[in-house]
Amino acid sequence: MHYGPQGCEEPDVVGVDSLRAAFDAETVSWIDVQGFGDRSVMREIGAMFDLHPLLLEDVVNVPQRPKTESYGDHLLIVVRMVSLDDETRIEMEQVSMILSKHYLITFQERYGDVLDPVRRRIRSGKGMIRKLGSDYLAYAIADTIIDGYYPALESIGDRLESLESEVIYNPSPEVLAELNAMKNQLINLRRAIWPQREAVNSLVRGDHAVISKDVGVYLRDTYDHCVQTSEVAEMYREMVTGLMNTYLSAIANRTNEVMKVLTIMASIFIPLTFMAGIYGMNFEHMPELHYRWAYPSLVIAMTVTAAGMLIYFYRKGWIGMRTRD
């Protein structure tokens, strides 16, 4: 996992001693350490490249905030890499880069990353990656990592869109739970993106001698991507918050609908039942019971009452509203 600018060698270094052997101060070397299995390896690398103990601590104690810190002739860049699990779950992993004139060391929490396109570009020798220094390599890695946020955001955007009509026309606790989960994901993403933006900006401003001016122009592009991702994340968060309020409104709407049905049914039949109840009484002296047309009259009275209620509700717009829109 280490390359030289003219040619390109990739010794698969395992121990620290073999690393020392493979290291060559003339070329640009990329040392990629995946997984923190063995602390002693860390310490040996630290000793070999003369790294500050605080720097090593920041590398190992994850999660750190994304940041750029200058330690004399080398620079610590901490970024957060996002990868998308197949189940739309968003995984985050810290990548720490130690950038010096002649080498770039990257530390990753776990095996597996999104950096294969960078490796391919180095191997193929196409583009400028082999011609420019370690700072361009750092840019290429940072840019690839930032670009990894787009698929994650897109997957959130897709789910948001599909939830929108669900929320209005079919709200359920599951939808609410999913909105909550999305909101927490977005809060997390924002926490990763914002300091990254600051870190990249400090690189662009040219505060650090290790970054050449040419690469600065490229980093400006990376900064733009940071800003864009942070804005999209912010926008989605606002939309999720909006949907949660919409959810509440939609539920209130449904309760209102349910209430209307209940009220209409109850308001029509309760008076009628009462009228039937009257003539179900067993008083000895109820003259109406013996009238010939009493029953048909009552039926007519009931029909009129029911129709009156229906007209009243129709006037209020509780019945037939649907067809009006």
Added chain:
Amino acid sequence: MHYGPQGCEEPDVVGVDSLRAAFDAETVSWIDVQGFGDRSVMREIGAMFDLHPLLLEDVVNVPQRPKTESYGDHLLIVVRMVSLDDETRIEMEQVSMILSKHYLITFQERYGDVLDPVRRRIRSGKGMIRKLGSDYLAYAIADTIIDGYYPALESIGDRLESLESEVIYNPSPEVLAELNAMKNQLINLRRAIWPQREAVNSLVRGDHAVISKDVGVYLRDTYDHCVQTSEVAEMYREMVTGLMNTYLSAIANRTNEVMKVLTIMASIFIPLTFMAGIYGMNFEHMPELHYRWAYPSLVIAMTVTAAGMLIYFYRKGWIGMRTRD
């Protein structure tokens, strides 16, 4: 689509070679590329005018954030053009301008734009557009594009106004869905306007040598328009948010009304039905059943009960409230 300051020629250039032929370094040339059909054309234009590869990437990879970026003697200005479909749908399109002393290249995503007034001014030779340089042309284009936001905002404002009373007196899920759609549109508009504001401001501040001081005065006006559109958009967004809360209140209000009707109906007739139920029982020993005046007395008792309930509800303000306001 290219004009000279003294006269005005409009060769309809299709290939890049004919472009090279038509180009004349003495005059101000406006090269307008619509649609990105062919990437190789891009690369040839890039080579002809010696453009930075990152600049070309920004032009092609839409959507970029609106921004101003200096590349030595030329300037990249990215703005977003808004056009209004007949169905009140808002369409957005990226316009990238590359501004140099002697030429202005604009790249548009699709055919069709809002720039015909600018073209007309060039052709007619009226106003100052033919006397001033390419920077004034860039101003004229940017100003026309920004002015294109007003109709879009106005159409939103009109719909907002018509929704307002709808929300209070006739809330329905369709209204909620429309409010949601408007909110998302406004969030999108804001995302387009805000960085534009920054971009124009950086031009006004005179950070770039390509922009002359005279044109700076005009750009200050464009900046004012940016600020105004962003404020109007922000105001509408606040109003939409406010309407969504109003919607919830209005629904709650309606549910309250529905509940009142139900409660009044149920509270009046349920006790009466119970009273009728009592004397519908078949006990052998119910002396009241045999009393002569039992039935009329009961009817009177029922009337008194119903009247009592009505008075109680009237006192509570549940009946006849309407007339009180």
Added chain:
Amino acid sequence: MHYGPQGCEEPDVVGVDSLRAAFDAETVSWIDVQGFGDRSVMREIGAMFDLHPLLLEDVVNVPQRPKTESYGDHLLIVVRMVSLDDETRIEMEQVSMILSKHYLITFQERYGDVLDPVRRRIRSGKGMIRKLGSDYLAYAIADTIIDGYYPALESIGDRLESLESEVIYNPSPEVLAELNAMKNQLINLRRAIWPQREAVNSLVRGDHAVISKDVGVYLRDTYDHCVQTSEVAEMYREMVTGLMNTYLSAIANRTNEVMKVLTIMASIFIPLTFMAGIYGMNFEHMPELHYRWAYPSLVIAMTVTAAGMLIYFYRKGWIGMRTRD
């Protein structure tokens, strides 16, 4: 409408030529143009005082954002004048001032304004207004316009106070509609006040040579008034937002009250009606029907049930709660 510092003349100029005649470079002249009836007048005034075309455009294209813009030896100050209709409606009108060493031109959208106190001070010759230059006149006009916001804000404050108890104890859709209207008014006011604040502040900071230091001290006072009005407007807006949430809470409260009445009525009488229904059945073999004390026993059972429910609801605090507070 034009005055000189020693004496005070008020020629009622109608045409532009008579204006040219009346103009006198030695004295301070206030030219007040009300209404934009004739565009050609505008152009002639512009030509006479050598004004930038953009400046004239800003004057005519209302509404502009309030702002201060320097054009060499003259200064454009755009403010918004508020006047209160008798029906508590707030009317806004743009006033543009062009301030130079020797003259001040004001453009108003419509006839009628709040500037009569300034005119009176000029005519009476009291105070410092005749002794100081055109910049003091500009201050006097701006201050009078800003002070015109106080009555508008006070009328809103009065309505807010009267709505407060209405919202809690008697919420209705009309109240909601009025709150909405007030909120939109306040958003509009804020949009007028905020940029005004910025504009006045830029005058106070002494960015412009036309404003003398003495008048700067007075403008500091105007700036204080701007800040105060903007704070009051902001405070009222917060209060309106708060009231809208209170409205929702109050409605929810009322629905709760309504529900309690319904639940109490239904819970007491539905079981009793069921009990009555049992003994209303016509089964041949129902021994209870023939017992001598069945009916009285049932009545007692019913009373006990009803009393039990009442005690249960009292324990829950649903009955007699009022008296507990």
Added chain:
Amino acid sequence: MHYGPQGCEEPDVVGVDSLRAAFDAETVSWIDVQGFGDRSVMREIGAMFDLHPLLLEDVVNVPQRPKTESYGDHLLIVVRMVSLDDETRIEMEQVSMILSKHYLITFQERYGDVLDPVRRRIRSGKGMIRKLGSDYLAYAIADTIIDGYYPALESIGDRLESLESEVIYNPSPEVLAELNAMKNQLINLRRAIWPQREAVNSLVRGDHAVISKDVGVYLRDTYDHCVQTSEVAEMYREMVTGLMNTYLSAIANRTNEVMKVLTIMASIFIPLTFMAGIYGMNFEHMPELHYRWAYPSLVIAMTVTAAGMLIYFYRKGWIGMRTRD
């Protein structure tokens, strides 16, 4: 109410002439004017100490925003004094201080203030108050006034705490009204504190020559108190807003509880009443009516139905939920 640094005299000056007599340029004088009864007194004081007319206007036209304004060799400091009425009502009063090398004039709106501790310290001659100049006196007064905010905030904090459980377990419109009142009080307090913070900060930064460096150190402490009070006020405001939302949730919760009781009662007894209604019909041909075991069977069927409903509701967690937590 005027003291000298070596000794301490307190002539009770009433007229302006006697003030002139009592004034002594060698010592530090504190002139305390309470109440604005007589405008002519103001003008005479203004003339005596050569004060700017705008300054006098700011003193008289209450309420001004708290601020610090320099007028050459004297300084206007406007602060707002808070005092707590016994009924937890918060009273505000403007105190304007005019600070010069040799005197400090304070203007208060009304009689009565919180400054007695300062007077006592002057009289007793303990501490540094008699040794240091008029700027220390100004500090002492400002500090005492700022410290007067703590009891007001504490009283609000106490009421907030007592309202918290009230809101959750016993929400009523009175609670809502009180929350509203508290919120408005806090908005008012914040409006007083924030600009005070700015004013004190400008004194700390040493923008004004009248303030010596030694006193600056003390003012830093006052500034800290300003920040602390503003943070506490902000915190309380957030808590009040939170409680208002909690109120809404609590009401919704109660409505839910009420609905559950209604639904359980209605769902159990309405079907049973229906069953009883069936056999209350008078059809000639209803074989069930004549079966010997029909009645007991029906009673059993009813019991089973009721039990089924109860089990259903228990499963849904609507009954016995309380005990589950």
Added chain:
Amino acid sequence: MHYGPQGCEEPDVVGVDSLRAAFDAETVSWIDVQGFGDRSVMREIGAMFDLHPLLLEDVVNVPQRPKTESYGDHLLIVVRMVSLDDETRIEMEQVSMILSKHYLITFQERYGDVLDPVRRRIRSGKGMIRKLGSDYLAYAIADTIIDGYYPALESIGDRLESLESEVIYNPSPEVLAELNAMKNQLINLRRAIWPQREAVNSLVRGDHAVISKDVGVYLRDTYDHCVQTSEVAEMYREMVTGLMNTYLSAIANRTNEVMKVLTIMASIFIPLTFMAGIYGMNFEHMPELHYRWAYPSLVIAMTVTAAGMLIYFYRKGWIGMRTRD
């Protein structure tokens, strides 16, 4: 509680005189004062080290805002220590540090702290703590105190996670009360963390001569931790606010569910009861009563009505919705 850089002595000083005896200007001394039992001790320490009276006041009058204040050759650092009670209650305590070249005095409100790891490092002599000066000691203490926030935040995070599903699927007033309590805790935490962040930042920026550059690098790390804790606290606060809104939505959802059950039950059985009521009337002339198939026909009609209602509710999605998701 005082140590020397070469060796390490820990005299358990009780009185101030013995402190004076134990103090040794050559070494770095850490004087740790726990509890403010005796004010006179304070005053004697103040006199011994020549401390400003305001500094001593800040130490004693708790709670102060966390801050850094320079008093010539010594520095006052006020931080707030967080410790976690076993019942997830968060306890706060003020720790004031007075840092000079040769000594560090810490004042704690109560006995007991989180500083044992620092003491152990001093005693063991491992690491750099004995080699570097009093500023490194101050860093070590501040860092240990800031790290003490993590467990407190983690315990809140754990409770938040466990509340999340509770809120959606089982909302109760107790959950609401707990959310409220957590919110207040988080507001308190934020109030402690934010000014701490500022205070540490001012140390990092190197405003103070007492802090050496080497220690500045370490403090940068502490600053990072401050930022991280403040971000986590902010994130949790947002999540709590979100959960409170979710709570409201969940309650509204449940009310909707309850209403549906009620409406379905009532809508099915109320019409049926009415139908039964009709034929329970005792009119003499009701031909239907004598038809042979009247009863079975009615039962069929009832079944059809009930089935119709069920189908209607099923179509509306009120029945069987669960299974659809």
